[in-house]
Amino acid sequence: MKRVIFxxxxxxxxxxxxxxxxxxxxxxxxxxxYKYDFAKMSNIGTSFASDQNSVSLGMIDIALKKTTGxxxxxxxxxxxxxxxxxxxxxxxxxxxxDNGDVIASTSGESFNIQNLYVTYAxxxxxxxxxxxMGTFIGYEVISPVANFHYSTSYLFTNGPFQNAGVKANYxxxxxxxxxxxxxxxxxxxxxxxxxxxxxxxxxxxxxTPTEGVSxxxxxxxxxxxxxxxxxxxxxxxxxxxxxxxxxxxxxxxxDKVGYTGVALYPSVAVNDNxxxxxxxxxxxxxxxxxxxxLSADNSVAAFTLSANYKAGGLTIIPEFRLDSAKDDNFFDSxxxxxxxxxxxxxxxVYGF
Numbered sequence: 570m571k572r573v574i575f576x577x578x579x580x581x582x583x584x585x586x587x588x589x590x591x592x593x594x595x596x597x598x599x600x601x602x603y604k605y606d607f608a609k610m611s612n613i614g615t616s617f618a619s620d621q622n623s624v625s626l627g628m629i630d631i632a633l634k635k636t637t638g639x640x641x642x643x644x645x646x647x648x649x650x651x652x653x654x655x656x657x658x659x660x661x662x663x664x665x666x667d668n669g670d671v672i673a674s675t676s677g678e679s680f681n682i683q684n685l686y687v688t689y690a691x692x693x694x695x696x697x698x699x700x701x702m703g704t705f706i707g708y709e710v711i712s713p714v715a716n717f718h719y720s721t722s723y724l725f726t727n728g729p730f731q732n733a734g735v736k737a738n739y740x741x742x743x744x745x746x747x748x749x750x751x752x753x754x755x756x757x758x759x760x761x762x763x764x765x766x767x768x769x770x771x772x773x774x775x776x777t778p779t780e781g782v783s784x785x786x787x788x789x790x791x792x793x794x795x796x797x798x799x800x801x802x803x804x805x806x807x808x809x810x811x812x813x814x815x816x817x818x819x820x821x822x823x824d825k826v827g828y829t830g831v832a833l834y835p836s837v838a839v840n841d842n843x844x845x846x847x848x849x850x851x852x853x854x855x856x857x858x859x860x861x862x863l864s865a866d867n868s869v870a871a872f873t874l875s876a877n878y879k880a881g882g883l884t885i886i887p888e889f890r891l892d893s894a895k896d897d898n899f900f901d902s903x904x905x906x907x908x909x910x911x912x913x914x915x916x917x918v919y920g921f
Contacts, residue, residue: 614862
């Protein structure tokens with residue numbers, strides 16, 4: 570499954586163990602990047618790394634965690650495009666004076682809460698969590714520290730980023746866990762439509778049958794959120810070679826609305842400080858549904874080759890990406906429609 574920093578691990582796994590009072594834990598990341606599309610424009614429409622021919626910001630991310638007896642609190646705030654309007658389209662607003670007159674407008678992009686939730690461990694097997702949580706669906710996450718590749722997949726971009734609600738986690742054993750929950754009617758929202766409320770249900774079955782192998786079968790269904798079935802898995806095939814898998818199908822409201830896709834993530838650790846990885850993804854938009862980065866009734870094969878070089882808390886990620894669609898979906902340097910696009914980038918990601 571997705572590699573996650575500790576602030577997401579509590580939200581995504583199937584059990585919480587008892588702990589003594591702990592000091593306040595602080596972690597986070599900062600990132601920036603340079604990207605060049607060979608058509609000289611922002612061509613590939615997936616999350617993040619969207620600026621063309623520019624040294625650009627990702628985000629600064631700050632996460633706090635505190636455990637007191639059976640209860641835990643996690644809060645995570647991000648500043649910058651990657652964690653704000655590129656993750657959630659914050660709503661612009663206005664500022665009023667005492668007389669009710671508009672005196673200023675706001676962009677709605679000052680900061681974004683990535684996680685804000687509390688957990689109560691009833692036993693060492695059963696826990697309850699409530700709040701706004703990084704989604705349990707998918708392989709990749711918002712934090713660049715947790716992903717091998719800096720650019721993201723179509724599956725990630727078009728899936729949920731966060732879910733607000735309540736959930737129960739139960740660990741049947743150290744190899745089998747189950748999460749069930751009720752969530753706000755739509756993805757990526759802090760508050761639900763008052764007429765709909767917590768009308769989305771979700772579940773995750775987690776399996777770790779043997780050392781180095783893990784699989785997570787995820788499900789969510791709601792009248793607004795639609796129905797998504799998602800599988801993520803990770804296979805540590807040797808000390809140096811790892812294979813990740815993500816497959817998902819989402820059906821939204823309406824006939825033939827949604828997407829289906831699959832991605833493979835092979836990677837090799839050349840040594841302790843250097844690794845190479847490939848993401849090979851196939852993604853299809855259903856007949857009546859244009860997805861982010863892909864036109865309706867179209868499909869794309871996307872190949873991303875990345876290296877990770879680590880120096881202390883810093884990871885340098887050079888990356889080359891080639892996306893090829895079934896039908897015209899991109900533009901060439903003459904602004905003519907074309908089926909393929911290529912880009913190269915380098916990112917600097919610092920985790921603490």
